[in-house]
Amino acid sequence: MASGRYRLVLPPQAGEGRKVGAIFYFHGYQGSAEEVIDDPGLVAVARRLGVALIAPDGAGRSWSFPGSPAQLRDEFSFVGQVLDDVAARFPVDPGRILASGFSQGGSMVWYLACRMPRRFAAFAPIAGAFWEPLPEGCEGPRPPLIHVHGTSDTTVPLAGRALRSGARQGDVFKSLAILAPGGCTAGLAEGARALPAPEDLACRVAVGCGSNARLELCLHRSGHVADPAWVERAWRLTMPALPPASAAGLTSP
Secondary structure (H helix, E strand, O other): OOOOOEEEEEOHHHHOOOOEEEEEEEOOOOOOHHHHHOOHHHHHHHHHHOOEEEEEOOHHHOOOOOOOOOOOOOHHHHHHHHHHHHHHHOOEEEEEEEEEEEOHHHHHHHHHHHHOHHHOOEEEEEOOOOEOOOOOOOOOOOOOEEEEEEOOOOOOOOOOOEOOOOOEEOOHHHHHHHHOHHHOOOOOOOOOOEEOOOOOOEEEEOOOOOOOOOEEEEEEOOOOOOOHHHHHHHHHHHOOOOOHHHHOOOEOO
16 A cells, blocks of 8 residues: 555455454554564464454654654554455454554554544553643544553653653543543543452443443553453453354464
8 A cells, every 4th residue: 555554364254255353453662563473472362362463654754643742644544554455355354453552653643532433343452641741632433442551660650751753642540531432531540340350450440431432451460561361361351252163363465
């Protein structure tokens, strides 16, 4: 495509006359689509779930969302082009796509949840949030969003930080408040019921968000890291179960 490129890996059952779901994963700053596709952990997650793994490539190894130091292209137009191209060329179900990403890629996922909520079924950003100036509001409807962040993260702190470029990362809790329908963030910082999670995560879900608007915050004690298991957990919590036959391995298209 003229505005950029992406990599995609399909599970074998996608060639058997059936459409599969997909994880649309955004790399971090200075990363690449090739690194995502070569990540054995992400590939293993896609294999277990029986879904495609889609990896868009950031222009200049960065993402140009509002507030980002890089402003190299219209990312929302680019993502829309990738989704349209995938739908036209591959047996991927457009109604079963999870957007996930790490660090600056995680922030990209937040902006997609705000600006393109109808193009994805759920969102699972890791260690990223809105940047300042924070959005004044977001489009509806509100698909599920599960955010994971480290309490010891100094690269993208929970409260955000100013960069030498003059750009400033936003606060995670303020970001959650913007995305929450009807101000349903009550309990995310404290008091909400904890949800089942891996031993390294402490998760809380917002209350009063509605049945289709799951908003969850999961914290861990480490720093600026990502675990593919968190993406898998988000998929299993937000997507309907796939048929057992979909748990086969991956092959390149």
